[in-house]
Amino acid sequence: MLIVRHLWDGITNDKRGKGVMRVNWLLLIMRMVVVSSLLLISTEAVWAEGKKDNVVIAAVIYGKHNVTTLDGFKEGMKEKGYIEGKNTIYLFHGTFQNLENLDADIAKVVSENPDLIFASTTPVALAVKKATSNHKIPVVFGPVNDPMSAGVVAEQRHPGDNITGVMLTDSIAKQLEWAIRIAPRIKKILLPYNPNDKSSVISVEKAREAAELFKLTLDARQVSNHKEIDILLAEFPDDVGAIFLPRDGMVMSRVEDFAKVANQKKIILSGTRLEMAERGALFGFGFNGFMVGKQMARMADQILRGRKPGDLPVETAEDYLSINLKTANTLGITISEHILRQAHTIIRAE
Template sequence: MLNNINRSNCFIFGVILAIAFLVACGKSRPKTFTVGIINLTSSLDVVADGFKDGMAESGYVEGENIAYIYEGPTESIEALGPAIQRLIEAKPDLIFSITTPATILAKQAVEEIDTPIPIVFCPMTDPVDAGVVDNLRNPGGNITGVKVGGHVQKQVEWLVKIVPGVKRVFVPYNPNDKSGIQGLMQLQEIVARLGVEILVRETPTSKDVKKATTAIPEEAGAILMLPDNLIVSYVSDFSKAGIKRSLPTVSVSFDQVKAGTLIGYGFDNYSIGKQSARLADQILKGTKPGDLSVETADFFLTINLKTAKAIGLDIPNNILQQADNIIY
């Protein structure tokens, strides 16, 4: 009788071990995702930082369940194509494209492969006009992201409020960047109503932009930088030129104001990176990119009081109270 009980116990114990072994073998290791990042300019590296932090907040831990492929900013449009091809050859689960030129080229390259890689983009002024998505609510295809357009008109309005009497604004302009083209169109729509004249100078190359920083027209009463990656990569140069001439400078983001411009109205680079991560998370969990509406970034007013003091400008308290960020 005792032997039968022992044999029964041994049998049950053996079954439990077998089940435990099968369960252990059946457990799959958590999937590790690979995300490729393509970026045109070092001034937007903070967007990539925001994206990674946003992904971490959604549970993607680098080195555990996510890996990033990022060679760093290409610093030229010509280098984007080869960099994108290298990303595609690595077969990532998703591509995060930073800037309009990077997104346009990434979309074109991905459409040529058998198994398209989903793309999340930011920042783009007008993804519909750029031909990246069909419409904002239903992007279609294999791409979605965050747009930042619509702030240029408010930039001019804030300039006129903060610097009453400004009549002529110097605008360096890159005709090779879709964002710059769209920004200039928005600018042209509002300046006549505000009684402001824009002095446009085409700067299609880095050499041209550098020259423009030292060739600001004498009649200019302010400098405005469009949402163009080539132009804003020289934000520090334009800020110094503005201070030297006691001219207010207007840009887009907090980082650009931190670099020395007087006023910034537009998106925050780090925040739009985190915003893009929320879209990427949904895609990696199975949602089709084309079913995710293109989101719009929040806009912020930033004022640099150090620059105001340097150019001899006193900004009223009622204006400062409306600012989202003030740099002292």
């Protein structure tokens, strides 16, 4: 700004005539081009200071359904100039399907000393935060149900430490409301959940509050592993009118199995993310994993350019309604046009 002002003063103070003024204007234009080039070079230098030529990002994911979040993250990073195989390396050794060896596996990831860790779902975010407490490797999490209640961050506006990310809205009550609007005769809902997953436990608490509000009976069943899910599916209760899959990585990974039972019993199945309807549920209301990934990418880009994770407020994901009309036909349910017009995605029968 001082350079520009100096140049402008040189022009406005010149009293030697129009010819000289025209020359001075030409000089001003040439000097402005030089200044702009210098500013551009300076900006690129600052950018380069906060971003390495080869960025190494480790991806730690709990539940196979969350791979779409990583896909969205990679797409968002690509849009920011991080090209996989060219200037960016992703360390991804597959998804975790149980929590027993999570700490040990994450310790191996930390030992690889990546520039940033992509942590998907609450259990992973908690474990990664613990593992990186001394290393201070930047961490971006998402989606996480309630990072404050779960202990991932202290507060939303100032997460602190080396971690930030994308949280979910408190939309469980809205999901139950959608279930009632679609199938008004529902009286009892089965909710399978993993008691070892803090996100799942929080979902159950919210669901109990919502069920009481809507005068529904909530049958919350603990399933600590896939074997217990198999037993629940084989011995499924007959007095249930709907199945509600909470924000639980292990439980949501079995959505196809729950959909099969729901179709056999002619009851509705709903999930807390958009993709659930694509995998057989009657409807899903909640976040879009791919879009959460892109949201995380914008935050990761800021961190790799020099921003401290703890100074970046935790962002909130948007909720979407998706409806599977093929499943509706199987169940013999007619969904009104009024409801369909409010859906973000409709999967139509072939």
